[in-house]
Amino acid sequence: MSQTSSLPGAAGAVAAPRRWWTLTTVALAQLMVVLDSTVVNIALPSAQTDLGFSNGERQWIVTAYSLAFGSLLLLGGRLSDLIGRKRTFIIGLIGFALASALGGAAGSFGMLVFARALQGAFGALLAPTALAVLTTTFTVPKERARAFGVFGAIAGAGGAIGLLLGGFLTEKLDWRWNLYINVVIAIVAVIGALVFVKTVPREGARPRLDVPGTILVSGALFSLVYGFSNAETDGWGSGLTWGFLAAAGILLVAFVLWQRRAAHPLLPLHIVLDRNRGAAYASVTIAGAGMFGVFLFVTYYLQTSLDYTPIRTGLSFLPMIGMLVLAAQLSTNIFVPRFGPKIMVPFGMTLAALGMFLLTNLGVHSTYAANVLPALMVLGFGMGSIMPASIQTATLGVDRGHAGVASAMVNTSQQVGGSIGTALLNTLAATAAANYLTSHVAGATTTAARASIAAEAAVHSYATAYWYGAAFFAFGAILAALLFRTKSDTAARAAAAASLHGAGAGAGAGSGTGSGSAEAPEPVVAH
Structure with a gap:
């Protein structure tokens, strides 16, 4: 072949x-x-x-x-x-x-x-x-x-x-x-x-594992995840939090510098520097950060404010799953082939931001059918428009020898996004709840009044997290619209690359397939 x-x-x-x-x-x-x-x-x-x-x-x-x-x-x-x-x-x-x-x-x-x-x-x-x-x-x-x-x-x-x-x-x-x-x-x-x-039989020489690159990037990702996890528990004023985040930044810079000169790089930089793939990884990161607000704070709201059982809470997310699956199938079979990720990912981000905005209106006496359900369905359709287009674009056109590490970047993006969302939204929500209690508890003279204020503070903290989640998605919509190439531009580049590859095929005959040969055909894609 x-x-x-x-x-x-x-x-x-x-x-x-x-x-x-x-x-x-x-x-x-x-x-x-x-x-x-x-x-x-x-x-x-x-x-x-x-x-x-x-x-x-x-x-x-x-x-x-x-x-x-x-x-x-x-x-x-x-x-x-x-x-x-x-x-x-x-x-x-x-x-x-x-x-x-x-x-x-x-x-x-x-x-x-x-x-x-x-x-x-x-x-x-x-x-x-x-x-x-x-x-x-x-x-x-x-x-x-x-x-x-x-x-x-x-x-x-x-x-x-x-x-x-x-x-x-x-x-x-x-x-x-x-x-x-x-x-x-x-x-x-x-x-x-x-x-x-x-x-699948291997094509070409088997590359060696990049041990220095593995140590650098594993240390960087460990420090990044630990830093954000520590911020969630100890707050943003913790020296341990900022120490690990600073270490993550230093190690990531060292990793990039090493990848530029390594004979067998762990993550060939052309994978993430490709404009469409870079946009896809960024979109997965932002979606992961924003979605944390749905699963965590809506779960808290359903169980503590509406007194739902764990099973009933899980069932409450089923309409969201249904809309997500529907949107994913419509996107991949109809909309992405027709419009491309430059249209579909910003569209999904905008819908997700709208869903987050709807959740900010939840109160202590809101109901599931009237207030929670519409927001979850909008969010589900938005996520179903973001994820398939982003994941497919993130791995499209990658040489077979680099498919594993390109796929790992998708999961890394989602994991880092989730860690950022966990730390930021939890900290913002906790601060909002504390400020609400400070400003309202003085007037509460009875146990019932204090309990009511505590319930209001919790809902207020959730709303704060939803506002920031909406901001994440709005930023993601703008970024995706700017970074993704248009469908016509992508098709033109693919055709030009295919023409060049075809013209050079005869000249390259008999040259062998060393470890560097994987780079040459990488642009031959059909978006």
Whole structure:
């Protein structure tokens, strides 16, 4: 097979057999990783009661996972390029399942934290590999769009599905089943991987792992995630917060400088410097930061202000999931091919900002049907327009040898966005609640009056988070509109690159395929 035909979307691409079963397998793996963040959150109160850890220690159940996951994503993506995607995919599934089983059986706080860190490490191996498998399996443009529509819907809706599943498992079974469920999913996915995921032979020489680059970027991402996590608990005035964030900045600069001279860079800079891909990564980051406000603060509002049970809270997000799936399918099959990401991503960002604005009107006596439901449906449609277009563009046209690390950048962007959203929105909400109580509690002379003011303060803090979430999405709409290329410009560049590649094919015959040959055909894409 020629180099050109192996590229996603390239002319002459041949559809892989049993590719839709491969999509099902990859979707299961992605769902397992994405829902894990919220499904465990629902289980935290029950786990805390059972294992007896403090409120201060509770955050480490979440932080241990996010630190390992966020800091090792680029390494995980590169390993899939080096040792093979099928092998890496199966190792990630088995490791994630074993770590989940260890967490479910944990008899102490320390064991649970250790298991969560292991989950994060294997999740960092699994998540980018799953996307890379999808990228290299679906090479026919129309089918690729459909596959990425499904993948994008799962990436956007996984958190809400986790709330629903976590509520059911916690209420009906036991908090430990929020971890054991991963074992069941992983067994099915491993069988699917063994049967349906094809082993792709390597083209050209096998590159070496960039050890200095791996150390630099893993340290940078660890410091970044830890810095924002520490800001959530200790505040923005903490020296530890700013120390880690400063270290992250220094290490990232050192990583970029090293990538410019490394013989086998961990993250070839042309991947992120491509204008469309850079815009896609930025859009995923902003969407991740903004969506945190929906899952966290709407969950708080439903359970504390409207007294919903965990199961009822999860069910309340179902209309949002439905709208997200609908929008994802419409976008990938109709709108993105016609208008391109330059139209669809800003459109989705604008809708999401509108949904956040609607949530700012929630009060203590609001109702779900009249006030919460419309906002969630608008948000769902907005996210369904953002994620598939962004994820597909982020991996489109990447050489097969770099598909893993390009896919890892998608997950890294989402993880960093979530960490930023967690720290910023939680801090802003806590400050707003404290200020509201300070200015109103003086006039409360009875217990009932103080309780009423406390309830109003909580709702006011949620509204503050929604306003900032709306600002995130509004900024994302402007940035996406400016950065993404127009569909006609992208098509013209692709045609020119294809013409140049075709003209140089004869001259390049017999030149061999060394490690640097992956760079040349990279622009041959069909957007």
